[in-house]
Amino acid sequence: MRSRQLANRKPISNSIGSHLFAIIDSRNVQKEILFDWECSSDKKEWAQHMFYQSNNYIRINEENLIEVRNSCSAYTELSYLKKICQFWERRLPSRPMYNWERGDVKDLLSEIMVRTVLDDFKCLLYSPSRLASVSSIFLRSHYALIDGKIPDGLSFLFDGKFKRDAMVPLIENCDATYAEWSASGSYGSVPLAINSLILGNSINIVESEKTLVAVCFFRAWKKSPRHVAGCFRSATKSGRDILQDHSTRRCLLGSILTEEFAKVGLVHIAELPWSSVAEFTSYCRLVGKACMTILLSLSGHRLGELISVNSTDWEYRNDEMFVKEEIEKTLDSIKIPRHFSRLCEVAIRTFWNLSYVDVDIHKMPLFHRGYSSVLAKIICKGGNVQQWIYSYAAMNDNTLREWLDDYYKCEVIPLCPEIKNIHPKIGPHQFRHSWAEFALRRFDDNVEAKIREQFLHKSYASTRKYTDGKLKESVRYALEHDYLTEIVNRIAENPLRKDFMGPAYLRVKKALQKLRILHLSDVEKYIEEIVESVENFLAFEWGFCVMFRDAKNHAKCHDRFTGFPNPVGRGCVQLCTSCPNSMNNLAQRDELIRIAYCHTNIAETHPVTAIGQLSADIVRQIERRLEEE
Numbered sequence: 001m002r003s004r005q006l007a008n009r010k011p012i013s014n015s016i017g018s019h020l021f022a023i024i025d026s027r028n029v030q031k032e033i034l035f036d037w038e039c040s041s042d043k044k045e046w047a048q049h050m051f052y053q054s055n056n057y058i059r060i061n062e063e064n065l066i067e068v069r070n071s072c073s074a075y076t077e078l079s080y081l082k083k084i085c086q087f088w089e090r091r092l093p094s095r096p097m098y099n100w101e102r103g104d105v106k107d108l109l110s111e112i113m114v115r116t117v118l119d120d121f122k123c124l125l126y127s128p129s130r131l132a133s134v135s136s137i138f139l140r141s142h143y144a145l146i147d148g149k150i151p152d153g154l155s156f157l158f159d160g161k162f163k164r165d166a167m168v169p170l171i172e173n174c175d176a177t178y179a180e181w182s183a184s185g186s187y188g189s190v191p192l193a194i195n196s197l198i199l200g201n202s203i204n205i206v207e208s209e210k211t212l213v214a215v216c217f218f219r220a221w222k223k224s225p226r227h228v229a230g231c232f233r234s235a236t237k238s239g240r241d242i243l244q245d246h247s248t249r250r251c252l253l254g255s256i257l258t259e260e261f262a263k264v265g266l267v268h269i270a271e272l273p274w275s276s277v278a279e280f281t282s283y284c285r286l287v288g289k290a291c292m293t294i295l296l297s298l299s300g301h302r303l304g305e306l307i308s309v310n311s312t313d314w315e316y317r318n319d320e321m322f323v324k325e326e327i328e329k330t331l332d333s334i335k336i337p338r339h340f341s342r343l344c345e346v347a348i349r350t351f352w353n354l355s356y357v358d359v360d361i362h363k364m365p366l367f368h369r370g371y372s373s374v375l376a377k378i379i380c381k382g383g384n385v386q387q388w389i390y391s392y393a394a395m396n397d398n399t400l401r402e403w404l405d406d407y408y409k410c411e412v413i414p415l416c417p418e419i420k421n422i423h424p425k426i427g428p429h430q431f432r433h434s435w436a437e438f439a440l441r442r443f444d445d446n447v448e449a450k451i452r453e454q455f456l457h458k459s460y461a462s463t464r465k466y467t468d469g470k471l472k473e474s475v476r477y478a479l480e481h482d483y484l485t486e487i488v489n490r491i492a493e494n495p496l497r498k499d500f501m502g503p504a505y506l507r508v509k510k511a512l513q514k515l516r517i518l519h520l521s522d523v524e525k526y527i528e529e530i531v532e533s534v535e536n537f538l539a540f541e542w543g544f545c546v547m548f549r550d551a552k553n554h555a556k557c558h559d560r561f562t563g564f565p566n567p568v569g570r571g572c573v574q575l576c577t578s579c580p581n582s583m584n585n586l587a588q589r590d591e592l593i594r595i596a597y598c599h600t601n602i603a604e605t606h607p608v609t610a611i612g613q614l615s616a617d618i619v620r621q622i623e624r625r626l627e628e629e
């Protein structure tokens with residue numbers, strides 16, 4: 001399959017049987033999909049029918065382009081359809097799909113899910129998300145066939161049980177269980193201990209005196225721009241920098257810089273910590289890398305979402321920072337405001353401050369090159385600053401991946417060389433998975449203190465157990481159990497304090513009334529009984545899922561295929577806020593308010609009415625939950 005950007009050219013045709021599809025998404029990204037597949041035309045037509053049935057497909061517009069929600073997802077989906085069709089042609093050329101047997105689909109999976117090229121990862125399988133994509137195609141084909149919407153499709157359900165049966169033999173080669181593999185995600189995650197090390201190092205850099213000196217330098221320079229190289233020791237005849245010069249003779253920039261230092265308590269700085277502009281630029285780059293890892297670790301946002309942020313995209317509401325991001329994979333990539341925690345805010349503001357231009361005036365990308373001496377030169381010469389920012393300031397995905405790789409190898413591994421064997425390769429998406437895994441403590445009331453406590457501990461050995469994948473499940477269970485016990489104890493100690501809300505909290509509170517008639521020696525046992533009656537305890541940004549064994553049936557997140565609750569896969573604000581198993585603490589209540597704010601924005605601005613309506617419904621639901629308080 002080939003795809004290329006369309007240069008404002010109309011497609012030939014977009015109907016079933018066409019050799020070419022031309023698609024366009026809400027960001028106006030256009031692509032051309034060529035069906036040069038190695039299979040018969042009836043199979044290609046089946047794939048095209050399937051594509052028209054997908055969630056990604058919206059309509060064929062007036063210009064005869066296929067409107068899709070996201071062109072990248074559409075392209076990916078068609079690439080899976082191509083794999084299926086080519087397998088079909090090779091292995092079962094004359095058999096309709098409704099006559100396929102389970103063994104045929106398993107054969108297909110062993111082709112699609114097993115990597116042919118080995119890399120650093122021990123597991124030879126592709127990610128669970130790849131399996132999810134393939135299974136959703138087959139499920140859709142099954143239902144569409146039953147509903148008579150397509151001429152052919154799978155006759156049996158590609159459900160959770162079938163997935164497990166098909167994957168277990170393939171996983172056996174990977175020294176893992178199905179549960180471990182399916183929880184691993186596509187990129188794995190950064191183990192807690194290593195994430196602690198990375199984050200601790202990054203916070204140290206961002207909050208260091210050296211970084212504050214750099215921020216002051218940029219502030220001062222913007223007030224009195226001059227040749228940058230001449231500010232540093234290596235480029236001056238006297239071998240003195242602007243600060244040292246200022247103390248011996250009049251230097252305007254040196255004098256302003258001294259004032260800036262005085263404002264932030266850096267009066268003791270007598271010389272700049274960098275001897276040349278190259279050293280200084282390299283340090284700014286290091287701070288950028290540290291800021292990026294803080295944002296990836298603590299926000300859980302995708303790299304692409306962070307890349308979409310510009311310095312004009314943020315605002316404060318009730319002293320909290322909201323930054324507008326393009327949400328990948330959902331919401332048609334429109335920009336919506338998202339909340340950032342204080343440490344993320346520090347990282348964002350710090351990196352924007354490392355710029356020769358005022359980012360409140362000039363639209364600067366979050367990950368930028370505004371610290372480049374080339375920009376300083378352009379400013380001094382009165383050149384076109386905006387043009388330079390537009391052409392050179394932004395950093396792309398690949399550069400940032402290199403930054404992360406370089407940061408890990410040069411700054412983190414030297415701190416503890418052993419981690420190279422445990423986690424040799426790092427990628428931005430791994431932080432997203434780690435973020436989800438560390439969810440428990442992060443949503444406690446004193447979030448920042450907990451984050452620091454969790455991420456800044458120095459004892460690597462004590463957290464070594466977290467790096468052992470096989471212990472992951474039991475460690476997670478122990479953490480959840482301990483934390484739930486702590487919460488129930490907190491409620492028991494002070495039932496009048498309104499630290500929690502929601503139906504699950506009311507249930508715990510009611511059960512704890514019995515404590516009044518219990519002997520002190522039985523209290524601990526009774527609290528343990530309450531904790532044990534909870535089958536699943538999970539933390540989301542918006543609340544805890546406290547799924548009591550006897551309230552499982554009332555869970556709102558039932559999986560329509562298995563019939564069981566699926567908190568990990570289906571838990572969301574919309575379902576949880578109306579579920580009897582949910583509970584919120586104060587931090588999560590605040591998060592609900594932020595989510596309501598974001599959805600209000602979507603409800604008011606989204607071009608697709610149905611999506612706007614969905615957001616309006618979520619806002620109403622959150623309001624109801626907050627009113628219950």
Ligand code: SF4
Pocket residue numbers: 544545546547555556557558565566567568570571572575576579580581582
């Ligand atoms: S809907 Fe939410 S609160 Fe209810 S059981 Fe599912 S995940 Fe838990």
